Amino acid sequence: xxxxxxxxxxxxxxxxxxxxxxxxxxxxxxxxxxxxxxxxxxxxxxxxxxxxxxxxxxxxxxxxxxxxxxxxxxxxxxxxxxxxxxxxxxxxxxxxxxxxxxxxxxxxxxxxxxxxxxxxxxxxxxxxxxxxxxxxxxxxxxxxxxxxxxxxxxxxxxxxxxxxxxxxxxxxxxxxxxxxxxxxxxxxxxxxxxxxxxxxxxxxxxxxxxxxxxxxxxxxxxxxxxxxxxxxxxxxxxxxxxxxxxxxxxxxxxxxxxxxxxxxxxxxxxxxxxxxxxxxxxxxxxxxxxxxxxxxxxxxxxxxxxxxxxxxxxxxxxxxxxxxxxxxxxxxxxxxxxxxxxxxxxxxxxx
Amino acid sequence: xxxxxxxxxxxxxxxxxxxxxxxxxxxxxxxxxxxxxxxxxxxxxxxxxxxxxxxxxxxxxxxxxxxxxxxxxxxxxxxxxxxxxxxxxxxxxxxxxxxxxxxxxxxxxxxxxxxxxxxxxxxxxxxxxxxxxxxxxxxxxxxxxxxxxxxxxxxxxxxxxxxxxxxxxxxxxxxxxxxxxxxxxxxxxxxxxxxxxxxxxxxxxxxxxxxxxxxxxxxxxxxxxxxxxxxxxxxxxxxxxxxxxxxxxxxxxxxxxxxxxxxxxxxxxxxxxxxxxxxxxxxxxxxxxxxxxxxxxxxxxxxxxxxxxxxxxxxxxxxxxxxxxxxxxxxxxxxxxxxxxxxxxxxxxxxxxxxxxxxxxxxxxxxxxxxxxxxxxxxxxxxxxxxxxxxxxxxx
Numbered sequence: 001x002x003x004x005x006x007x008x009x010x011x012x013x014x015x016x017x018x019x020x021x022x023x024x025x026x027x028x029x030x031x032x033x034x035x036x037x038x039x040x041x042x043x044x045x046x047x048x049x050x051x052x053x054x055x056x057x058x059x060x061x062x063x064x065x066x067x068x069x070x071x072x073x074x075x076x077x078x079x080x081x082x083x084x085x086x087x088x089x090x091x092x093x094x095x096x097x098x099x100x101x102x103x104x105x106x107x108x109x110x111x112x113x114x115x116x117x118x119x120x121x122x123x124x125x126x127x128x129x130x131x132x133x134x135x136x137x138x139x140x141x142x143x144x145x146x147x148x149x150x151x152x153x154x155x156x157x158x159x160x161x162x163x164x165x166x167x168x169x170x171x172x173x174x175x176x177x178x179x180x181x182x183x184x185x186x187x188x189x190x191x192x193x194x195x196x197x198x199x200x201x202x203x204x205x206x207x208x209x210x211x212x213x214x215x216x217x218x219x220x221x222x223x224x225x226x227x228x229x230x231x232x233x234x235x236x237x238x239x240x241x242x243x244x245x246x247x248x249x250x251x252x253x254x255x256x257x258x259x260x261x262x263x264x265x266x267x268x269x270x271x272x273x274x275x276x277x278x279x280x281x282x283x284x285x286x287x288x289x290x291x292x293x294x295x296x297x298x299x300x301x302x303x304x305x306x307x308x309x310x311x312x313x314x315x316x317x318x319x320x321x322x323x324x325x326x327x328x329x330x331x332x333x334x335x336x337x338x339x340x341x342x343x344x345x346x347x348x349x350x351x
Numbered sequence: 352x353x354x355x356x357x358x359x360x361x362x363x364x365x366x367x368x369x370x371x372x373x374x375x376x377x378x379x380x381x382x383x384x385x386x387x388x389x390x391x392x393x394x395x396x397x398x399x400x401x402x403x404x405x406x407x408x409x410x411x412x413x414x415x416x417x418x419x420x421x422x423x424x425x426x427x428x429x430x431x432x433x434x435x436x437x438x439x440x441x442x443x444x445x446x447x448x449x450x451x452x453x454x455x456x457x458x459x460x461x462x463x464x465x466x467x468x469x470x471x472x473x474x475x476x477x478x479x480x481x482x483x484x485x486x487x488x489x490x491x492x493x494x495x496x497x498x499x500x501x502x503x504x505x506x507x508x509x510x511x512x513x514x515x516x517x518x519x520x521x522x523x524x525x526x527x528x529x530x531x532x533x534x535x536x537x538x539x540x541x542x543x544x545x546x547x548x549x550x551x552x553x554x555x556x557x558x559x560x561x562x563x564x565x566x567x568x569x570x571x572x573x574x575x576x577x578x579x580x581x582x583x584x585x586x587x588x589x590x591x592x593x594x595x596x597x598x599x600x601x602x603x604x605x606x607x608x609x610x611x612x613x614x615x616x617x618x619x620x621x622x623x624x625x626x627x628x629x630x631x632x633x634x635x636x637x638x639x640x641x642x643x644x645x646x647x648x649x650x651x652x653x654x655x656x657x658x659x660x661x662x663x664x665x666x667x668x669x670x671x672x673x674x675x676x677x678x679x680x681x682x683x684x685x686x687x688x689x690x691x692x693x694x695x696x697x698x699x700x701x702x703x704x705x706x707x708x709x710x711x712x713x714x715x716x717x718x719x720x721x722x723x724x725x726x727x728x729x730x731x732x733x734x735x736x737x738x739x740x741x742x743x744x745x746x747x
Binding site: 060063064065066160161164168230231233237238239240241242307308309310311312313314315316 | 389391397398399413500501502503504505506507508510511514570571574576577579580727728729730732
């Protein structure tokens with residue numbers, strides 16, 4: 001069982017050994033292994049996007065008493081592949097009055113940022129492609145750069161609906177980053193580390209969702225806002241803004257936005273699973289199976305919320321953030337601190 | 352009442368500036384910010400303008416300072432077409448006015464013709480008319496409920512209401528052979544008698560309808576976000592509603608108890624026992640809620656009419672080349688969206704000299720430019736959906 005658990009690590013060290021015995025310099029070995037893990041992550045992202053797209057549509061249709069895509073491939077699984085192939089074949093139309101460089105760059109940036117984020121996730125014990133001590137901090141910092149790409153898309157399209165969507169995004173994402181980061185602070189205080197691998201390690205006894213239920217709630221709400229998922233999908237808001245910031249995008253450029261959205265969804269779900277649901281820790285099954293399973297649980301919760309709630313109004317949503325969520329997250333930090341001190345006090349007294 | 356509610360381009364532009372100046376005077380912070388107003392064309396091609404309605408919005412950020420209705424994108428010249436068709440030939444066109452409540456339009460037109468020619472309607476036909484018309488009203492209100500919730504992005508609620516509507520459309524198909532554009536109620540009665548085992552079908556459909564409406568109600572009506580988006584949004588005072596000549600559920604949601612089925616009964620409505628729901632709030636939520644209540648009243652009406660259905664003929668046959676005497680009539684019914692009236696002028700020939708429709712949507716939409724200033728784009732979409740317009744009868 002241990003072998004199965006460390007399967008990927010064993011494979012990796014096996015290849016490292018081969019390359020070492022062939023006389024490769026260590027730097028080249030690192031570079032090759034980095035490339036391999038990058039390809040592995042990229043494959044994971046692509047497969048996940050395709051599966052999430054299919055699940056989203058199927059889950060939605062079961063909520064709504066319809067069948068959903070069920071024609072292409074077994075259970076309609078290849079529908080998303082079909083759609084992606086169609087989008088590649090479409091003409092990429094650019095508005096004549098668009099700010100051309102900004103317009104073209106935006107979808108590239110947003111997708112790149114999302115791909116990088118996947119590198120920081122701990123897929124199993126010792127299975128972070130990039131193992132960084134300030135991993136969580138870097139994750140938050142990097143994920144907020146996608147705001148710039150969305151604003152670029154909104155501005156570059158030279159369309160009022162796009163601009164409105166872009167401006168909404170900036171207001172929304174920047175505001176909700178605060179409670180999102182604050183909710184993670186409770187976890188950081190408990191585990192004593194910003195390293196995502198070590199945070200997972202710290203939850204071998206008990207998952208942080210039981211120690212930090214308030215933080216989990218705040219995380220879930222602000223993650224929805226960060227992802228611009230319903231009920232906080234103001235940035236796209238098809239009923240008001242046609243398609244928000246990507247109104248003017250077609251073909252593969254649109255597909256990049258679309259895929260980035262779902263890739264982000266999986267990424268944030270994985271972060272939630274790492275921080276609150278114990279990451280890869282779990283009995284019997286190998287760690288990476290637990291990790292993927294927990295992430296998919298989070299994904300399904302987010303999809304469930306999407307198909308249940310109407311869209312909130314942007315000003316009320318901002319009020320909710322500044323007047324309720326941020327004070328609540330600060331209160332959570334306070335409670336966590338007091339809790340940790342009390343725990344330390346009683347354990348030392350007991351001794 | 353006719354054209355006054357839709358301002359001309361110049362008139363509306365003037366009022367927009369006035370409203371903007373007012374908003375700036377009310378909030379000094381606006382001046383300090385040096386914001387710039389801009390125009391947003393919401394429609395005619397937009398996901399939530401319910402067809403091809405076009406609103407020219409003046410916006411300050413996301414809040415609306417002015418709104419101008421632009422209509423006419425669906426104009427098919429139906430009133431003029433009537434002048435070159437015989438009375439019977441024009442009957443199928445009527446269902447294309449308010450295409451979500453086709454058979455109600457049939458009824459208004461048929462009533463006008465019956466008055467014009469002094470045609471008697473068999474009693475059984477009157478009962479069948481009520482049954483079919485109330486079924487159509489339910490279907491129409493279900494569309495309103497579903498389009499209202501989908502404009503707030505509650506996509507699941509939309510499917511629930513639309514699936515419920517399917518059952519009603521199946522009934523209408525069983526009766527007339529057509530699901531949307533019925534030509535069922537004609538001058539002198541109805542085209543066909545009810546099909547066999549219709550009562551059992553209705554019973555089954557209503558059971559299904561109740562279950563689905565309960566689901567829908569539980570999913571949407573009490574939802575905090577839904578209430579936040581609709582309560583107190585787009586409030587129409589009762590006086591304002593009357594000034595703009597609003598009718599139907601929109602008027603009754605503002606606290607005015609006016610329903611032609613009660614106040615000027617036509618057909619056999621005076622023999623039936625039903626209530627007219629009236630709400631006081633006048634906001635988007637009440638306009639949504641009153642449709643839910645009316646669906647239950649319509650179910651009651653159908654059940655009552657089914658129970659009292661007499662035997663007998665269903666149609667008084669008219670001659671092929673029917674020529675009414677010269678004269679003019681105006682007949683109105685309580686359609687799903689308000690009072691729908693047909694004004695027909697006859698010169699004694701087989702074709703009407705002039706036909707005019709008083710359509711409730713056309714009148715109801717007139718209040719929107721006055722409601723819009725102060726709302727955000729999101730509120731505007733919710734308010735527009737709550738007014739439940741059908742472009743087919745606005746543009747004709």
